[in-house]
Amino acid sequence: MIAIGLEGSANKLGVGVISHPAPGKPAQVLSNIRHTFVTPPGEGFLPKDTAKHHRTWVVRLVKEAMTEAGVSINDIDCICYTKGPGMGAPLQSVAVAARMLSLLWQKELVGVNHCVGHIEMGREITGADNPVVLYVSGGNTQVIAYAEQRYRIFGEALDIAVGNCLDRFARTLEISNDPAPGYNIEQLAKKGRALLDLPYAVKGMDCSFSGILASIDILAAELKANPEQRDSITGEVITPADLCFSLQETVFAMLVEITERAMAHVGSNQVLIVGGVGCNERLQDMMGIMARDRGGSVFGMDERFAIDNGIMIAHAGLEAYKTGFTTPLEESTCTQRFRTDEVFVRWRD
Structure with a gap:
């Protein structure tokens, strides 16, 4: 057919x-x-x-x-x-x-x-049997597991999706939207070194990203006003790459936490990451570290x-x-x- x-x-x-x-x-x-x-x-x-x-x-x-x-x-x-x-x-x-x-x-x-x-599509391409699914995109953030012919939502974003958070920060930095703002944030984050303090908003199995976005926008505005700002720990000059790095590390840590909690609840050792943000190599790395510690594995896909x-x-x-x-x-x-x-x-x- x-x-x-x-x-x-x-x-x-x-x-x-x-x-x-x-x-x-x-x-x-x-x-x-x-x-x-x-x-x-x-x-x-x-x-x-x-x-x-x-x-x-x-x-x-x-x-x-x-x-x-x-x-x-x-x-x-x-x-x-x-x-x-x-x-x-x-x-x-x-x-x-x-x-x-x-x-x-x-x-x-x-x-x-x-x-x-x-x-x-993720199940078909990766061969994942019955994984906990982390669905992360510009419009959606959900942790999902299958039971009794329904995809059950265990946790989700309470306000904006994680992809929307990254995309809107790309607008704040006025970086290119080609091929995608989240991709360009990822490339900048690879050059970042300083991990700046941002809100960490996990509420049970749910996440909130609007407060983190507001905080990182304030830091970006301060950096624009004073490009010579230095990190209080390392003493190095803070760069836009450090902001991208800090944002990614924080929001991805939140996603890893709620995914691990869902895995423990349903007794699964497989994670399938789907959605546009799922292409992010750092998210796949962080999820892989968590899964390996549990004796499990992560399934991901490329941009296709x-x-x-x-x-x-x-x-x-x-x-x-x-x-x-x-x-x-x-x-x-x-x-x-x-x-x-x-x-x-x-x-x-």
Whole structure:
């Protein structure tokens, strides 16, 4: 069976084609095309501008994905699209495109939860059996474990997502958004040496990042006013790289703590990191140290599958479609709020 998936919940528009061969054999990624809406340094992406980008590029990407996959319309079994969560206007653009293809090609629609798409793609690519999932992206931060055909949320961000925290600090520093602000924060952090004191806000199994962002913004403003500031411990001049390093170390330590607590609770020794922030090498390193101390292992992905993409929507949608699930045309809406634990995961035991 073959599905095409359309993803556009934020500034990345993705179209992917996937094939599910006989049971027990791995899925085959036939194509995975993506185009990112990039704004100038110091600016975020507005929903209306992002939606315009998606409308401009979606037909082109669908054609490219079909050509690269070497499939025709007749080969496609279903059209999968991101139902939510995400930004309203971009989601609507992709939902309209999916409905158009459904009517044009006379194919069934499958609305997919964005978060479940990340998890299922992670399980497929890494081979993780039944891991605790850390889902970290620009719009979501959740610690998840599977039980009784639902992905149960054990902990999450109480305010802004960890990726949003990093992205907004990139705006404060006015560094490039190309290829992604979080990636550029990561590269700067590798040059940092001084670990500055920042709030550490873990509340049970949940995290709060807005206070940390406010604190690091104040330090950045002070550094801009006085570039010769020195670290009180080492005596070295503080740099923007030190700010990035300190921010990463603090927020990632919080994520490691709540993930370890979830592992202890469910008795798992596997961690699967999904979402765009999951590409961060330092986060993978820190999580790996924790997992090894517990006799466990960490599963991660590179930017092809960790960052928002169409293939994850195609894969999760096809899994649901094979159980008989479809989305009627009149219900092919989208929503900014679509909880991970709302999805009935019929395809898992």
